Amino acid sequence: MRHQGVNQAAFVDFYESCRLRCLRAVMAHGLSPDEAEDAVAEAFARAWAWWPQVSSLQSPSAWVVRTAVNANVSWWRKRRREVASPAPALRSRGTSEPGSDAVLLSAIAALPPRQREVVVLRYLLDLDTETTARSMAVAPGTVKATLHQALAALRRDLTRAGERAR
């Protein structure tokens, strides 16, 4: 039986509109595409299980990403094995060329945790500064300063990656 009195359509809209943003945000934490897919699936399932509470949060998508990164995802891995011919649910170019998304995601994953979090929230989840600040429990000015440091670090790393490739 589905939740009594729970807005199912709202969850479907949330899932459809946020799943890819959440997926790339989780990949930016260093998970492989398969791991990220499993983790995001489990986190969205938990979001549905606790939807009355999750939907009232400042940023449900940030909750999904945090849950996905923290959660054990063995259930989905088992399910993947049980499916006879699983169609690949996630595809990516996944190249390691300097300008590729894979390199950029790796660079984000290599940032210190706070810098990574602010990049994920601001750019990958597209939250504004105020919402990002509340989600991280810091002042908006701290978000801006941390973001400035993160972008500088990313520029350095990407430049080095480009030089190594030449």
Add this chain to the structure above:
Amino acid sequence: MNELEERLRGVGGDLQLDLPVAVVMARGDVLRRRRRVLQVGVASGAVVVIAAMSSLAGFGGQDPGAGPGASERPSVAGSTQGGEPGVRPLSREQLAALEGGHVTRSEYRAGFSRLVACMESRGGQLTDVHVVKGVFEYSYAATPANEKAYGYCYRHEFEQLDILWQLAHEHPR
């Protein structure tokens, strides 16, 4: 907006996640039922909980008339909590802390301490541990030992406490 910021906003733009929402919701329904059984069971005694959780292992998630996605509902065989055969799904301490459906700060912290101890006892280790507004944040190196230990210990000692605590301490809209 500069080039890097543009790239960040567009990164992963070609990713696809084709998992149907019905499958996700079916899994969520299983989790919600399990939580309800857990709460009822805690109120009636841990023995009842363990029996109920054990029965869920063979429940299979099949619930005719469960709405969209019922036919796609995957089996939960093998999804019993704990991840190791013959091991109780949740620790006695976590079950006790869940009683009443409210998690106190000391229960949350004790649960995290048990997670750390459990990890260490199984050859794993959490790193980058810090607290943000009362919520533990951490990571672990992606080694087989860590992943195996975390897969067991998070669920056994901390998962339900972590979820309830975070839900209670996120910023409401």
